[in-house]
Amino acid sequence: MTSPPGGGDHGSAEEPRRFVCARCGTSVDVPAEGPPLTWTYSVESGIRQYYCETCSRENLRSIEGRLDSDWW
Numbered sequence: 001m002t003s004p005p006g007g008g009d010h011g012s013a014e015e016p017r018r019f020v021c022a023r024c025g026t027s028v029d030v031p032a033e034g035p036p037l038t039w040t041y042s043v044e045s046g047i048r049q050y051y052c053e054t055c056s057r058e059n060l061r062s063i064e065g066r067l068d069s070d071w072w
């Protein structure tokens, strides 16, 4: 099967998904079902919140400092 480039943007089953960091607002487009491996997420009130690599690291730090949060 051949698909010429620019042959139309219709009928694409796999479109990239956009994940937005719940903390700093940065966004990333990934051609997969989940966020990048460097991202993390937590579920709060049944809603998934995604965090970018930078914010994940900062979360880790604050978790190491005080363990009273339910990030993971």
Ligand SMILES: [Zn+2]
Residues within 6 Å of the ligand: 021, 022, 023, 024, 025, 026, 051, 052, 053, 054, 055, 056
């Ligand atoms: Zn972030």
